[in-house]
Amino acid sequence: DTAVSQTPKYLVTQMGNDKSIKCEQNLGHDTMYWYKQDSKKFLKIMFSYNNKELIINETVPNRFSPKSPDKAHLNLHINSLELGDSAVYFCASSSGTGPGELFFGEGSRLTVL
């Protein structure tokens, strides 16, 4: 069983389109995250939810909207895609909100043409 699973793994789309990435964790964790990894492999946090409540919202364009229907799921919706949105998006989870180990999904590679 995959602990943190993301779908789709690959996503190729045109500029201006709207797309979603889904994430599910079966670890029973309370906190989930979205990280963005750019072409230089730099990882930066985008959002974090704890028990469906948004606790981190970094300076991300409002075209990005996370949604957490329950504590096991955290989806990412992106409107009006731009070339610069091309990246690998990682979902992660952890137990609690204190500093600790994050469990990452395998990533979703988004390519905007």
Add this chain to the structure above:
Amino acid sequence: AQSVTQLGSHVSVSEGALVLLRCNYSSSVPPYLFWYVQYPNQGLQLLLKYTTGATLVKGINGFEAEFKKSETSFHLTKPSAHMSDAAEYFCAVSDVRSNTGKLIFGQGTTLQVKP
């Protein structure tokens, strides 16, 4: 603000040689420190972490790291490299006072292992 610097974006070693990946951090208080590994086309996996206590921490796959407060460093070592160690390695820091679980990552170091 906290930050992490990994010296050397690319490290190449021969199989069987010592692996040394460097990480320095900046933090106003002693942080929690982590090393993660990313194999090609996979997510990140925790190698080891320092929170409190013993400053030399051992992780998976024979890796270890030592927290040196005076040098603000947390370098990752392995006595003998294996071909399967070839991957991207990330050092990360988390504020001990943080209640968000947020990790700040370094820019990563690509480890190449030559036969």
